Amino acid sequence: MGLTKSQIFSDRQNELAQIFRVLAHPARIAILEYISEQKSCICKDIVSEVGLAQPTISQHLKELKSIGLIQGEIEGKKVCYCLNADKWKSVQEGLNDFFDQTSINCC
Amino acid sequence: MGLTKSQIFSDRQNELAQIFRVLAHPARIAILEYISEQKSCICKDIVSEVGLAQPTISQHLKELKSIGLIQGEIEGKKVCYCLNADKWKSVQEGLNDFFDQTSINCC
DNA sequence: TTTTAATATTGCAATATTACGATAATAAAT
DNA sequence: ATTTATTATCGTAATATTGCAATATTAAAA
Structure with missing residues (x-):
């Protein structure tokens, strides 16, 4: 079908997946890296x-x-783009919480 | 088009995006969480x-x-599924490296 | 005010992803 | 050997994503 059944998952699971989805493209990784390296971060330069x-x-x-x-x-x-430092930190923390809470309890 | 132009990005950028892509679905988040909570982690139970x-x-x-x-x-x-603890840790570290290295240098 | 430059939006074509029924594969149980 | 249970694969339909040409929008420059 191609339609993710979001309603059967928790808000937290959907939100985590959404963050991962936004980061799941090499162009967006490249854009984030470039923006963070530059002092000036004009859209034209990113292009x-x-x-x-x-x-x-x-x-x-x-x-x-x-x-x-x-x-x-x-x-x-x-338009001058820059990272949102607070959000950047809170996303990193959120992902670390996920990795930490998903502990190892193997068979 | 729908075809990501992977060849214009670095290996690292493509690999990061690939990890994010695999995590970018709430069902896979739910599966990881469930596997980690259970002692026994049989496919049928995940279903x-x-x-x-x-x-x-x-x-x-x-x-x-x-x-x-x-x-x-x-x-x-x-089939008994479990987390790969080493890989889990190294993926977490890899993502943290990305977040740390992508420092804030705003306009 | 016309032109120019930078960015956003729209529309569309092509590929990717998601989901599941049907079926195959495998191994235990009868 | 046949049945049953568990998991994997195939085929397919539907939605999502990617990418870009064309165009719209906005503001500075001429």
């Missing part, structure tokens, strides 16, 4: 750096914004 | 616990196995 078409990058940026990992500040006709 | 059809669970288990997060031991006609 040339990553090597995908501008609408494609814009779409990936939208997904990263959807969970708050990055934020875009409008500066004239440019 | 009743998670609430998806047996072929669907089998497919999800295959994906989790593909990156080594779980392993299945054949016991007669049953």
